[in-house]
Amino acid sequence: EAFDIGEGECLALVGPNGSGKTTLLKALNGLLAPLSGNLLFRGSPASGSAELRRRSVYLHQAPYILAGSVSYNVLYGARARGLEAAEAHERARGALDLLGIDGFGHRHSRALSGGEAQRVALARALASGADILLLDEPTASADAASADLVLAALRARRDAGDTIVFSTHDPDLAEALATRTLRLRDGRIQGV
Secondary structure (H helix, E strand, O other), rough: OOOOOOOOOEEEEOHHHHHHHHHHHHHHHHOOOOOOOOEEEOOOEOOOOOOHHHHHEOOOOOOOOOOOOOHHHHHHHHHOOOOHHHHHHHHHHHHHHHHOHHHOOOOOOOOHHHHHHHHHHHHHHHHHOOOEEEEEEEOOOOHHHHHHHHHHHHHHHOOOOOEEEOOOOOOHHHHHOOEEEEEEEOOEEEEO
16 A cells, blocks of 8 residues: 655554564665565655665664663764764753753663663664654653653654654554554554
């Protein structure tokens, strides 16, 4: 089935386990090629698009946290995109603040709870400067307080005009954040 994602849209992908949510997110980021059909970014094939890779970031459901401090992890997201040191530090500080973790930038990654690690990984993604956020279950490991902070951060990025596509099993998150919901089942779109 064909569907479009508009710039600045916030799209929730919902459906049971195995329905294709993660596969779709990875395809949207260019990590997987579609087995059939076409995936276009701004009218051109998405596969191999340098602009898509520059503008998008994919956050795994169980994000990888680098060894080192929280600040190092978040700063890595900005530096990996080739940003100058001053801008990278500014973006990292802003992302830490947005997710309510600015007070423990010195903490080691091994000392983080699941919800804190999720917020650090999201802060790293936000610090990258990407304006297309592809997020796999962004609140899956989070307690209620962490989930609220993630929701507030994503609302701020949505309201600033970022394009956000996220998968979730949480109907409250979809309702609170998404401008549209896409239902998947067995790798197929069931409804919008």
